[in-house]
Amino acid sequence: MSSAFDAAAIRARSEVAISVALKVGREAARFRRDSNPGTLAIENKGLQDFVTIVDRRAEQAIRDGLISRFPDDTFMGEESGGGSGEGGTWVVDPIDGTTNYIRGFRHWGVSIAFVAGSTVEIGVVYDATEDKVFHAICGGGAFKDGLPVHVAATADPAHALVILGHSRKTSFDDHLALLRRLHERGMDYRRMGAAAIDLVRVAEGAADLYYERHLNAWDMLAGALIAKEAGAMVAMPPVYKLLAQGGPVIAHSPGLAGEFAFILDIEGL
Template sequence: MKPAFDAAAFRARAEVAITIALEVGREAARFRRDSNPGTLAVENKGLQDFVTVADRRAEQAIRDGLLSRFPNDTFMGEESGGQSGGTGTWVVDPIDGTTNYIRGFRHWGVSIAFVASGNVEIGVVYDAAEDKVFHAVSGGGAFKDGRPVHAAATADPANALVILGHSRKTSFDDHLALSRRLHERGMDYRRMGAAAIDLVRVAEGTADLYYERHLNAWDMLAGALIAREAGAMVAMPPVERLLADGGPVIAHSPGLAGEFAFILDLEGLAPVTR
């Protein structure tokens, strides 16, 4: 089913989202830099699940900025919730990698996706480590500060660098078994703690795989589109399911498809196509 938008409407939304992501990301970085630990007012919502004053401020700024320009769109955010519907929905994580942000580890970002008729049409990710914005509009390629990015051409697993996420909703034993299997194939691996940034690392060719068994939609949708538009192979459940329940995501360099086919089989997924 085709969305009720033309290409110009998507480009207009992408331009606004890029500006907002950069402004909000820089403001969050300034707030973290200028704050002492007490000012961050951390509330523990559960083990490794934190929310800060910065999260709430960032999400409100994103919501206000987007809906003031596109009042007929709906909004779904990590902090304030919301539901998909209407002509299209913004799906937002104001600070992806909150624990990293709190501790001063600069592997965090701002993730903004736009979904229409069950498709991810726009992905925008602010990368705090480099103070740059990645973006993609479906069918138009992937960009980092306006310059095209491409997935790596890696074909030898001994040269591969992979990033593995882990959710406490899934088995840690399975995570260890996967790490061992990739290690035995000669791959180097990391766990960084910010899915949106991990996915754009695949998009720009810095990493060859990002895989996590369970994420929420706001963690993955923008980065997954950017990775796909950069030429990576991406697999995830249908968008409607992700919006409701979350799920797995796999993004990898195309030259290593044979190495990672077992992950697709494990999750029962096929690469995302339009």
């Protein structure tokens, strides 16, 4: 299904999303910096799965900022739910990396994607580490604070840095087996706990791979588009499946395609 939105409509939405992400991200960062962690009103949604009052306030602020400008769009957020519509849908994680945010580990961000039909048209990610915004429009390249970003040219696995995510919905033994295989090929690896930020690290060439076996759509769609537009090879299920049930994502620099082909086979992508 092709998008019903012309280039001007997409560009207008991108500009608003960038502004909203920057404002909400900075407000969340200021609140965390100036507040005692005990004031965050942490709730536990599951094992190592938390939500704070900031998540909910941030999501409402994002919703208000987007829907006030584009009232016919629909909204799907991690905290408030919602579904995709026949027109365009905003898919939002207000604080990606909530555990990091709670603990003061500044690897977290704000993730905003816009989906029309079967296409992720816009990806915007506020990176709290650097107080900068990454964004991409489908077919238009990837940018960090307005400057183009590109994936790394790494071709030697012994020079590769990979970032792996792990969900408790998937096998830890499989995760360990993957670590061993990458380690044996000479690669170094990290687990950072914020998929949107991990994906933009691939986009800007700081890492050569990001892979996780299960993510929700709001965790991955914006970052995956940015990585793809920066030149990464990206594989994930169709958008409609991700919106309904989540799934795997892999994004990597092209020079290491042969090293990571086995992951595509594992996932059937």
